Amino acid sequence: MTRTRLLALCGSARQDSFNRRALAVAIRGAKNAGADVTFVEPRDFVMPLYDGDLEASEGLPEAAARLQRLFAEHDGVIVATPEYNGFFTPLLKNTLDWVSRPLSDGSGKPGTIHLRGKAAGLITASPGALGGIRAMQHARLYLSNLGLIVVPEQAAVPAANKVLGADGSIADDRTRDMLEGVGAAVCNLANAIGRNAG
Ligand SMILES: Cc1cc2nc3c(=O)[nH]c(=O)nc-3n(C[C@H](O)[C@H](O)[C@H](O)COP(=O)(O)O)c2cc1C
Incomplete structure (x- = not known):
């Protein structure tokens, strides 16, 4: 049986990001549950702000195409996001909006084809008293x-x-x-989805 493969995506590019630290703990939980985890370094996937004219003239940014391929190769994703004024971050939204766009292979298939039906989990961290909990409701709906x-x-x-x-x-x-429990839950759900598909 092939091992479950998960992506780990952080909605903050900051090197000292608290969400990055929290994500490391969730990744540990996923690994303990049996997953291989690929951390997506935000600075390696820099994309312009989504612009339909740019997409029409230049196509999908190279980083978005790379991330689409990574999603294709993985069974689920653990997402960490800071809370900005009660919402998840524009970095996270812009990144996944680009990923959702038609594949760069010319097939016309939407990028969501590599997300649909896959497992996801959400965490957030903040110096504040609520820990970013308000952002998670919106992020859950978005995902x-x-x-x-x-x-x-x-x-x-x-x-x-x-x-x-x-x-x-x-x-x-x-x-x-x-x-750790969120990481493990994503791994377990991805396993269950894989078993049903097989
Ligand atoms: C534009 C902006 C809005 C913010 N709004 C919130 C907020 O609504 N709730 C909160 O707990 N923290 C808020 N913060 C503080 C962030 O939680 C804090 O900057 C945190 O360190 C960001 O996450 P990171 O450490 O992973 O980069 C905000 C920060 C910024 C820059």
Whole structure:
């Protein structure tokens, strides 16, 4: 049996991002559950702001085409996003909006063909008291609209500047369990989908 392959996507490009730290914990949970995980480094997938004229004249940005291919090769995705004024980030939305556009192979198929029916999980982290929980409702809806099946498990990390250390340490066992639990849940759902498909 081939191992489950998951992508890990962070809605913050910041090197010291708390969401990046939280994502590392969720990735550990997915790996412990048996998944191979590919971290998508945001700075390796820089895309212009979506513009229909640009798409018509130049086609899909090379980074978007690369990410479409990565989605094709993976069984699900773990998404971490900061909360900006109650919403998930424009970086995350712009990236996945481009990915949803027709494939660059000329087949005319939508990019969502590589997302539809696959497993997804959501986490968020913030220095604030709510941990970014408001962003997750919108992100959950958005990922569902792309055809992903979002696991009910989710995790928001308040006071992330105190809880998530730069060295990968985590000051709260319950938060660790929740973050790892999201990663594991995505792996388990992807496995179940794979079994049904096979
Ligand atoms: C434009 C903007 C809006 C923000 N709005 C919120 C917010 O609604 N709720 C919140 O908890 N933090 C908010 N923050 C603070 C972010 O949580 C904080 O910058 C966090 O470190 C971003 O995530 P990162 O560390 O993964 O980059 C906002 C930050 C920015 C730049």
